[in-house]
Amino acid sequence: MSIRDYRQQLEQEVAQELARAAEPSGGPQAELESAGDAGRLLSLTTHPEAAPELRAAALGRVVRQKDQGSAHLAPLERLVDPNEAPAVRVAALSLLKLLAISSPTFPEWRPMFLEALRRAVDEPALRAAALETLTQEGDRPTQEKLLAGLKDPGQALVPVDQALRLLSSDPHADVREVARSIAGNPPDEAALVQAMKVLAGDPGSVEAFRSLLADRSQSSSVRKLAATALNNLAPELLQPGPEPRPGAAADLESALALTDESALAKHIGALIRVRREPAPR
């Protein structure tokens, strides 16, 4: 095919696609198109006979049409309604997260938003997103609930590794003691890795990181993380180890173990090489 022919074909395909997009299709899209003005769209967001997907889509349209100062009102009403379908509340939360960045009046409705998020934590479909936003906003009551869940699994809202991750962004969330405890007796590797990340800047965890680095039963990821933390906290303790001898493996298992040791040695070597020079005065 010549370039000219290819170009013609491409232009025809684009024109056909644009024509298809312009045609009203069946389903929610058609109904939204026919909803017309803002008032009807708004009533569609709460119409009891409208499917959740349609109500969620209508909510998005309403937000786009409203002025920046009041665009948050409709999604906020949907989010706080415990009887609203989860799909609509999820859509509302997503819209509000965007508006929290773009709306000039966010400082004024931030209190209502936080209240709505705290209630949304009770809805399993919304819990992760609500906790994410609440912890990003530095919400102390949420931090304390997550901490309580780490100390007492019966109160846990999310798995251990998720709770640690959510709490890790704020040093004043006071998660370090709990993280130390979890690092000493982790329920799973994901929890151990998150605990290590929380403790990566903790001078009191140097010995714990030394132990993890030396522990060959730990995964390569865990041991590399331990090496990285030690490089930051106590670089004098991080020494390059001998590279494993090639061909020393007698079977697949020991070959894999040697591969891990080799990778770890290389990782430590790289850390030592890029260690910072003393800062200028």
Next chain:
Amino acid sequence: MIRLVEAGRGDSAYTQSFLELLDERHPVYSGVGTAAVVRMRGELLLALGHHVLPTAALPFVLEELESPHEAWLTAVAARVLRNHPEPSADFVAPLLSALFYIGQRDDTVRLESYGGYGSIGEPTTAVAEVIRTLGWLGKAGERALPRLHELRAREPGLRTAARLDETIAAIRDGAPTEAPECCGYARRLVDAPRSAPADVTELVLQDQSGELLTFRDFFIGRPSIVVFFYTRCDNPTKCPLTIAKLGRLQQHLHAAGLGDAIRTAAITYDPAYDLPPRLVQYARSWGTSTGEHHRLLRTVGDLAPLGAFFELGVNYGDSGLVNRHRIEAFVLDPAGRIVQVEARQRWEESQLIAAAVASMGQADGRADG
């Protein structure tokens, strides 16, 4: 402590006990999490201001307004201030500071619920309480009018607009007041210059470049201005602002030809974490310069001797992280003696420089025994 607060709420016989509990150094805060510290301090302020807020409590209340970070504490401070017998024009600046900073971190609180986040009591917000308190000032709040008009002109939401209108009217129409200026409590000359003991003068410090030096090396021989901070401070109105202001102070010193004659130092509350690379980065981030006479410092060993000498207003949670500290700045004379302390309120660069210059008349650079 909760039982004490409940027992003494509104009872002036408990005022002194509550004021002592508001001192950051009180053991009640040792090993406690930040959230718990916030709750405790809020409840103490509510108890103090339950009927009539004593003047002795004003430093703590105004501090929460001037350097706000937690909506609950700010709302409490604004509420109890309205129980002070006399509105004062000196309250305007801290209230406007609260409006500016906590406006970005506002939250719904219930002042009748312990810690603010329960279900007891009417919901309010920190901003609502601050605006209401500005209105309570009446004519004493006139200095706030330009700022309030500016906020109103930005067409805030309906509720905030209504509150602002009400407050502006209350200030404009309030009765003239002759309330005295109140709050020069933050700045104080020490009763007598306080000399550093031997365990302080020989204390080993490390600066942002990694150089080791003693307290004697840096603080004896020239007057110095000392502030405290830590890099993990999450309140932009405290440590970041302190270091930024230190940078401005340094500029004033250099402009006056005093850049070598008067030293400045910022010492970290968190020496185990604030290692030299972090000190360098923090100085750069917040605009403080460093050099032979201007350094960021950490103690190589325990901070305790320095903490005792300066009587630092700081405490730590069980993880060793600062859970509460006040704004504090010190002027040391050439003998390394503390001659001026500024605590709780934002200090003025010119005041500290003036005190340091005044101390240059101390010809004897040796520490007293």
